[in-house]
Structure formats: C-alpha cells, structure tokens
Amino acid sequence: AKELGRNNFQYFSAEMNSSVTDRLELLNRLRQAITNEDFVLHYQPKVSLASHQIIGAEALVRWNSAHSGMVSPASFIPLAEETGLIIPLGEWVLRTACRQNRAWQDAGYPPIPISVNLSPRQLARGDIVEMVERILTETGLEAQYLELEITESVMTTDVEKSFALLTRLRSLGVKISLDDFGTGYSSLSYLKRFPVDTLKIDQSFVRDIATDQDSAAIVKAIISLGRNLNLTVLAEGIETEDQFQFLLANGCDEGQGYLMSKPVPNKNFVDLLTQ
Ligand code: C2E
Ligand code: CA
Ligand code: CA
Ligand code: CA
Numbered sequence: 001a002k003e004l005g006r007n008n009f010q011y012f013s014a015e016m017n018s019s020v021t022d023r024l025e026l027l028n029r030l031r032q033a034i035t036n037e038d039f040v041l042h043y044q045p046k047v048s049l050a051s052h053q054i055i056g057a058e059a060l061v062r063w064n065s066a067h068s069g070m071v072s073p074a075s076f077i078p079l080a081e082e083t084g085l086i087i088p089l090g091e092w093v094l095r096t097a098c099r100q101n102r103a104w105q106d107a108g109y110p111p112i113p114i115s116v117n118l119s120p121r122q123l124a125r126g127d128i129v130e131m132v133e134r135i136l137t138e139t140g141l142e143a144q145y146l147e148l149e150i151t152e153s154v155m156t157t158d159v160e161k162s163f164a165l166l167t168r169l170r171s172l173g174v175k176i177s178l179d180d181f182g183t184g185y186s187s188l189s190y191l192k193r194f195p196v197d198t199l200k201i202d203q204s205f206v207r208d209i210a211t212d213q214d215s216a217a218i219v220k221a222i223i224s225l226g227r228n229l230n231l232t233v234l235a236e237g238i239e240t241e242d243q244f245q246f247l248l249a250n251g252c253d254e255g256q257g258y259l260m261s262k263p264v265p266n267k268n269f270v271d272l273l274t275q
Contacts, residue, residue: 027083030076033063034088040064041096042263045272046115046234046256049248054272056147058115058256059097060263061089081121090122091131098139098146100266105145109273113175115147120154126161129168136172143173147198150176152184155194163194170195177234182222192229199226201252203237210242223252 033039039061046056063071080086094116101114122128136143148169154162155178166176177198178191182205201222208215219235226233235247238257247255261272 023079026076026079027085029065029067030063030079030085033065034085034092037092038064038066039089039092039096040265041093041100042265043100043114043269044256044263045261045269046254047260049244049252049255054112055254056113056115057101057269058117058149058263059093059100060117061093077119081119084121086119086121087125090119091135093117094132095135095139098135098141101145102139102141104270104273105141107270109270111145113145113147114141115149115177117149117179118154120151120157123150123154123162123165124158126165128165129172132169132174133172144175147175147177149179149200151179152181152186155186155190156184159190166195182218188225191225196231198232198234198254200256201233201235203257206235206237206243206247206257207239209246210240216246219247219252220250223247223250227251 041059042062043057043059045054046058047053048055061073061077063073063076065071077086080089097114097116101112105111118128132146132148136146150166154166170176175197176195177200178186178196179200180202181199183202199222201219205215205219205222209219210216223233232253233251234254234256235243235252236256238244238247238255238259240259243257244255244259264272
C-alpha cells in the first residue's frame with residue numbers, strides 16, 4: 001500500500017508539471033529547430049475550377065524533427081506565435097517559398113504565384129513591407145508572383161495600421177488573400193475598403209455544402225459577395241467531386257483540396273507542374 005501511495009504521488013506530481021515541462025521542452029526544441037532550419041515547405045496546388053489548370057501554390061510549413069518526425073504546423077505555429085518565434089520562422093518560410101518559386105521559373109515551368117501564410121504577429125511588427133521587399137530582391141522573384149494570405153483578424157485589430165501596411169504591400173505588386181473567410185468577424189464595409197485580391201472560403205463551409213443547406217447558402221453568399229466586389233473567390237478543402245461541381249456551378253473561380261492534391265514536397269509538386 002505504501003508503494004502504491006508513493007507511485008500515485010509521483011504520478012500526480014508528474015501530471016501537475018507535465019504541461020509546463022512539455023511546453024518548455026517543445027519551446028526549446030522549436031528554438032533549436034529554427035537555428036538549424038529543420039523545416040521544409042510542402043506545396044498545395046491551387047487550380048482553376050473551370051480549366052483544372054494549376055494557377056498557384058500555397059506553401060505550408062512542416063517541422064522535420066529528429067525527435068518526432070514530420071510535425072504538423074497546427075502543433076507548433078500557435079506556440080511560435082505566442083513566443084514571437086514566428087518572426088524568424090516566418091521570414092525563413094517567406095524566403096524559402098520565394099526562392100523555390102524563382103527556381104521553378106528558372107527551370108522553365110510556367111510562372112505561378114506562390115502563396116505564403118502571414119501571421120498577425122508578423123504584420124504587427126511593422127517592418128513587414130521592408131522584409132518582403134528585401135526578400136524579393138534577394139531571391140529575384142517578381143512581386144506579382146508572391147501572394148500573402150492573411151486572416152480576417154488582421155482587418156479588425158489596429159485597422160488603420162493594417163490598412164496602411166496592406167496598401168504598401170499591394171503597391172509593391174504583391175497579392176493579398178483573405179484566408180479562412182467566413183470564420184471571423186470582419187464587417188462587410190472593411191472588406192469593401194481593404195486592399196484584397198482573393199477571398200478563400202474556409203474549408204468548414206466547403207466540407208458540408210453537399211449535405212447541409214446552411215453551409216451551401218453561406219458558400220453561395222460568399223461567392224456572390226466576392227464577385228460583386230470584383231474579388232477572386234477560392235474554395236479550400238475540396239475533397240469530393242460533388243463539392244467541386246457545386247462550387248463550379250455556383251461561379252467559384254478557384255479551388256484547393258485533397259481532391260486535386262494534398263500539400264506535397266517540392267519534387268512531387270514539380271511532377272504536378274509537368275502534367
Ligand atoms: P491554412 O492556411 O488554412 O491551410 C490549409 C490547411 O488545410 C493545411 O493544413 C492543408 O494541408 C489543409 N488542407 C488542404 N486541403 C485540404 C482538404 O481537402 N481537406 C482537409 N481536411 N484539409 C486540407 P496544414 O498544412 O496542416 O496547416 C495548418 C495551418 O497552419 C494553416 O491553415 C495555417 O494557418 C498554418 N500554417 C501552415 N504553414 C504556415 C506558415 O508558413 N506560416 C504561418 N503563419 N502559418 C502556417
Ligand atoms: Ca492559408
Ligand atoms: Ca485557410
Ligand atoms: Ca485555417
């Protein structure tokens with residue numbers, strides 16, 4: 001009984017500390033990974049729904065960890081955002097994506113824009129325009145072949161500052177896309193005012209379009225909103241032929257999803273460009 005009690009106690013205290021210890025350990029490993037550049041980008045094609053042609057690619061980061069294999073961004077991006085590590089990581093992602101896109105063009109593939117996710121924290125720093133400019137110069141990529149994906153929260157926090165930054169980015173020639181559209185709280189008046197090129201319909205609505213009338217209605221409303229504001233509309237998370245056909249029939253321009261391709265490493269993406 002004494003033994004059991006002691007084990008219980010050890011178990012209990014280990015439990016109490018586990019979340020803090022785990023977080024610290026993860027943070028230390030993440031910091032080290034950034035120093036070592038232990039990351040890779042995978043690329044997911046964006047296609048024209050009408051022609052099936054690849055019209056772009058989204059760069060999505062993965063942590064290539066000796067400790068736990070290929071780690072999904074969902075498990076480290078939030079921590080990187082909280083701790084500010086997203087700043088060096090985000091710069092690495094941007095540079096690597098631009099360099100890769102330039103290399104595809106140099107290899108003779110038809111030029112397409114590369115889309116890079118920007119965290120609100122990167123915009124908050126205020127030197128994002130200078131960083132983008134510097135990386136474009138460094139990599140030799142023309143601005144028209146870079147698209148930045150931001151979320152609606154950027155439009156609603158520090159509106160004036162975000163507006164100014166996005167306007168400057170856009171005047172460099174970079175495209176701006178609103179990610180996860182429909183899940184945030186942006187008002188339609190912001191949308192009209194903000195310098196944005198593309199609306200990305202969030203995958204939570206796309207998932208249910210064939211089975212849920214409300215989701216279908218929301219998707220139709222976003223498509224017509226985008227068309228009326230002269231924006232390109234892209235649907236993410238397309239997994240089935242039914243979803244694809246619904247989106248095409250309702251005038252959605254572009255799509256992304258497992259039906260066409262999962263995000264893949266560079267060598268597989270090049271195969272897709274070749275087809
Ligand atoms: P996101 O920007 O909304 O990216 C779309 C996510 O949906 C990706 O997950 C992608 O792999 C996944 N996806 C694509 N098609 C389908 C589909 O048909 N079905 C389903 N179920 N999922 C699909 P991933 O790569 O795990 O990335 C998750 C999130 O992590 C991203 O969401 C983005 O918010 C963040 N993230 C990824 N890379 C970066 C980065 O370089 N910087 C920043 N700041 N965030 C990033
Ligand atoms: Ca995205
Ligand atoms: Ca998204
Ligand atoms: Ca998302």
